[in-house]
Amino acid sequence: MPLETPARIVSELASRGYNAEREAVTRIADTRDPSATLERALETLPDEALKLTTDHVESVIEATESTEYGPDTEPNPETETAGAPTQPHPSVSTGTGEPTSTEPGTTAPPETGGSRDVDTSLRAIEVANDMTGQSTGTGEYSDFVAVFRDRYEKLASKLRGRVNHRPTDAIENMGGGSDAALIGMVSDIRSTASGHWLVELEDTNGTFPCLVMKDRPIADLVQQLLMDEVIAVEGTLADDAGILFVDSLYFPDVPRTHSPSTADRHVQAALISDVHVGSQEFMEDAWHRFTDWLHTAEAENVEYLLIAGDMVEGVGIYPEQDEELDIIDIYDQYRAFSEYLKEVPGDMEIRMIPGNHDAVRLAEPQPGFDEELRDIMTAHDAQVHSNPSLVTVEGVTVLMYHGVSLDEVIAELPDEEASYEEPHKAMYQLLKKRHVAPQYGGHTRLAPEDRDYLVMEEVPDVFHTGHVHKLGWGEYHNVVALNSGCWQAQTAFQKSVNIDPDAGFAPILDLDTLDMTVRKFS
Structure with missing residues (x-):
């Protein structure tokens, strides 16, 4: 071997x-x-x-x-590098090679300098909500209070125009039978003995119980609720004013009138995630075919590469993972990934965020890489931002989030609302809630910061996630939602938990029209 x-x-x-x-x-x-x-x-x-x-x-x-x-000779750097692997991939580019065929088995052209007819002066990219280097949370109780208060205020501001909100202490002093509206964070959901839903909402002044009758049309919406999300309700107070009978329920949501921005020229972005270099199941051949294709005339307009986390397989992520590793050292994994990244044309703009397999803290928001990893990840000056980050590419705003919370959304909500087979529908729920990870204390680990970086304050034009290793995309209120699959074949662990990955796909987004083309390289 x-x-x-x-x-x-x-x-x-x-x-x-x-x-x-x-x-x-x-x-x-x-x-x-x-x-x-x-x-x-x-x-x-x-x-x-x-x-x-x-x-x-x-x-x-x-x-x-x-x-x-021999004693009088030296290695020729133009023909080989002493100590370098004999495999043709990952290639180191010179900028002089000719584009090659995309047939299986061919190698990527040796050109990191970029030989495509690309005018990089036309590019424009901005990044917002990047908390790398801005972490202030210490885990104190006051930090949690501050971040949840910030969440409430931001999301409540998106609901106040829809209801005549009164704080909980004011509602408690209203007379029975009065009409009332409340904006609150879901602190409890339970079913009554009669099958109705009792939802307890909390604002900055207190809590108040709200009853949704099982025969009301809005009863189905209760099944879409997650703990700690912010909603608004309207209804009528009971005779003793001790409970609110809910007639209407509202989410912060993306406005149906949202009009996405587009680029002023025909330019494309490749949106991928979950490369998992270091795994024995990393699909090296598929990656080579993808990078080969990027060097062809057909891909000449693909000027951006956006990677939504899990660049490497990591170490100690799940039980007995060491038995499935091809590279056992985490830093060596990043060195290998950086080499694979060199196969991408050097004139491409590369932006990445970390995922739960990457060498950063698990709690979200996750900062970008530290200096040691940045020194390793030098290929093409690829930039690593925090998870999540808002990356605006030539006017098109892309919300990049790795997607760990999708596991919780899929587990908590009905199958028709969220499933692994259609991961974009679970993303619709996050867009509706205007928060990428609303539920605290569950599978998704959340870190308190000076503000809630996980709120979708701005409506994105594109919502890009990974993590679940499934391919799915669609539109929700004119927002393109994409889960981009992975580059890792099924591992023994994935098989044990019935994960059948969609691997070796590269979604290509037209930034001038927001049309999506998915190319398969596996």
Whole structure:
């Protein structure tokens, strides 16, 4: 078996009864012929030694290079790089290669400099809501109060024009039988013995119970509610004014009149997510076909690449993940991803956000990478922003969110409203709630900051997520909602939880029309 990766080298060493220093394994993997280097290292290892050291591997590599090139010769940098893998991918670009065929098995042209007929001076990109380097939360009780108050105020402002809101303490002092309206955060939902719904709403002054009768048309809307989201209700107070009988229920929602912005020229963006480099199931061939295609005339208008998280597989994310890793070191995973990214034309603008497999905190909002990872991720000057971030590309606002909360939305809501087979419908629910992760204390971990970065204050033109490894897209009130699938074949863990991924797809968005074309490379 070829030994191109550290994981396979470690496995081979273990099968022979040896251990090794991590740097020693990395140095072997970086050589042109890892299998031969390992054999020479073991052949020259002292009989009593059970551990392969970095110094020993270095001496073997040095001796090998001096033998191959001779004492009076040096490697030719134009023909090969000492210590580089023999595989043609990931390629390092020179800007001189010709575009190649997209047939399976072909390699990407060696051109990171970009040889396409692209006028980069026409580009315009802005990023908002990026909290990288802005984290202030310490986990104190006051931090949580502040972030929930900020959420309430922002979402309540979008509902006040629809109802004649009164605070809870004012409603408590109203007479029985009065008409009343309330904007509140859902603090409890339960069914009564008669099958009606009792929803408790909380504002900054207190809480108030609201009853939705099971035979009312709005009863179905209660099943779409999540804890901690902000809604508005209208109705009539009971005779004792102790409860509000609800006649109408409103979400912050995207206005039906929303008119999306478009680019002033024909330009496209590739929207992908969940690459998972480092996994044994990373679809390397599909990635090569995708990057090959990006170098063709057919893809000449694809000037932006937006990646919605999980660039690498990560370490310790799920049980026994180490058995499914091709690269066992998280930093080596990012180095490999950066090399794969070099296959993309160098004249493309690349923006990314982290996901739950990436080396940042799990709690959302997730900041962009730290300096150590940014130093590794240098290919094409790709920019990493926080999760979520609002990226405006030539006037088109794209809300990029990795999508961990989709698991909760799908678990909590009826199948017809949210499912893994149609992930974009779960995204419709988040657009309706104007919040990417409304429910606190569940599967999605939320961090308190000085404000709630997860509120959709501005209506996006495009909502782009990943995480669930399923492909789905549609429109909700003129907002394009896209979950872009993945680049990882089904893992043993995914099979155990019945996840059948949509892998090797690249959605291509026309920024001038917001039309979507999905290309398959698997």
